Amino acid sequence: MEKILEIKDLKKYYKDNKAVDGLNFDLYEGEILGLLGPNGAGKSTTINILSTILKAEGGTIKYFGKSLDSNRKYVKSQLGIVPQDLALYEDIAAYKNVEFFASLYGIKGEELKCNVLEALRFVGLEDKKDSKPKTFSGGMKRRLNIACAIAHKPKILILDEPTVGIDPQSRNHILESIKKLRKLGTTIIYTTHYMEEVEVISDRIVIMDKGRKIADGTILELLENYKNTRVYKIFIDNKSGQYNGKFDFLFKIEGIQKVSKEDNALCITTIKDIDNLDKIILKLIENKIKVSHMTSEEGNLEMVFLKLTGRNLRD
Numbered sequence: 001m002e003k004i005l006e007i008k009d010l011k012k013y014y015k016d017n018k019a020v021d022g023l024n025f026d027l028y029e030g031e032i033l034g035l036l037g038p039n040g041a042g043k044s045t046t047i048n049i050l051s052t053i054l055k056a057e058g059g060t061i062k063y064f065g066k067s068l069d070s071n072r073k074y075v076k077s078q079l080g081i082v083p084q085d086l087a088l089y090e091d092i093a094a095y096k097n098v099e100f101f102a103s104l105y106g107i108k109g110e111e112l113k114c115n116v117l118e119a120l121r122f123v124g125l126e127d128k129k130d131s132k133p134k135t136f137s138g139g140m141k142r143r144l145n146i147a148c149a150i151a152h153k154p155k156i157l158i159l160d161e162p163t164v165g166i167d168p169q170s171r172n173h174i175l176e177s178i179k180k181l182r183k184l185g186t187t188i189i190y191t192t193h194y195m196e197e198v199e200v201i202s203d204r205i206v207i208m209d210k211g212r213k214i215a216d217g218t219i220l221e222l223l224e225n226y227k228n229t230r231v232y233k234i235f236i237d238n239k240s241g242q243y244n245g246k247f248d249f250l251f252k253i254e255g256i257q258k259v260s261k262e263d264n265a266l267c268i269t270t271i272k273d274i275d276n277l278d279k280i281i282l283k284l285i286e287n288k289i290k291v292s293h294m295t296s297e298e299g300n301l302e303m304v305f306l307k308l309t310g311r312n313l314r315d
């Protein structure tokens with residue numbers, strides 16, 4: 001696959017706040033790259049620099065092998081941007097909104113009409129083309145925002161948290177549309193802080209934290225060290241029995257690799273294929289620890305993030 005975007009040592013500081021701090025990653029033609037990171041990781045700042053809205057303080061960005069700075073106009077024409085904050089005219093019809101954004105790229109006449117209708121159809125809003133966004137639900141507005149970004153048929157589409165605060169149906173619609181766009185040849189950068197979303201749609205994932213890349217790979221690559229892992233989160237009643245905060249007795253059970261305490265829960269990391277839950281529960285009961293409920297998770301990106309940063313993705 002051809003590299004169509006190369007980011008090296010990108011920096012953007014707001015006084016002492018290193019919003020983007022030496023970021024490196026590449027984008028390959030035809031892929032969906034999930035850019036995952038907690039709130040404040042620097043995702044939007046990165047996206048705003050990539051979409052030429054913000055200027056970086058350091059580093060290089062190359063689109064299609066050429067520096068962004070010397071090819072701004074061409075690059076802009078090849079980009080579709082779905083910003084985090086909705087950019088719509090609430091009082092003009094959906095059709096007119098899309099037409100306005102597409103016309104900024106110099107598209108006219110019959111081509112403009114076809115592209116606008118195609119974009120509206122794509123996001124499932126063709127029958128709402130004459131309605132004003134002010135009458136739309138949050139999810140419909142997000143979908144219209146996407147139509148505005150794709151009507152000029154960009155090579156690269158960059159979406160900044162497009163599913164925040166919307167209903168599950170619109171969320172699924174958006175995720176499905178993105179997969180369809182990729183099939184049609186668009187390369188996509190999708191930023192989110194929802195682990196489940198990147199797991200569902202990304203070919204490759206870059207995880208960011210504190211302005212830097214902390215992991216990069218396919219899901220299988222990122223989960224390589226966790227594929228045999230299961231984590232039981234067992235919620236306990238702190239007041240129960242002779243509980244003294246020590247769990248050494250659990251390590252006598254086959255398969256257990258790690259035990260840590262999180263508020264009122266025990267996080268027990270164990271080898272997935274070893275059936276030891278009954279023994280764990282029995283040992284807890286023997287030690288007079290009262291279990292209220294539990295969850296069980298197989299290796300996931302949350303664990304990768306926790307391992308790399310020492311905290312949860314959504315703290």
Ligand SMILES: Nc1ncnc2c1ncn2[C@@H]1O[C@H](COP(=O)(O)OP(=O)(O)OP(=O)(O)O)[C@@H](O)[C@H]1O
Pocket residue numbers: 014017018019037038039040041042043044045046161193
């Ligand atoms: N215009 C600004 N002025 C000052 N600080 C800013 C500005 N924009 C962003 N920041 C700070 O830069 C850091 C990165 O913010 P950014 O919005 O890029 O993160 P993010 O990963 O997109 O988070 P979110 O998911 O909350 O949007 C944060 O600490 C944020 O407060």
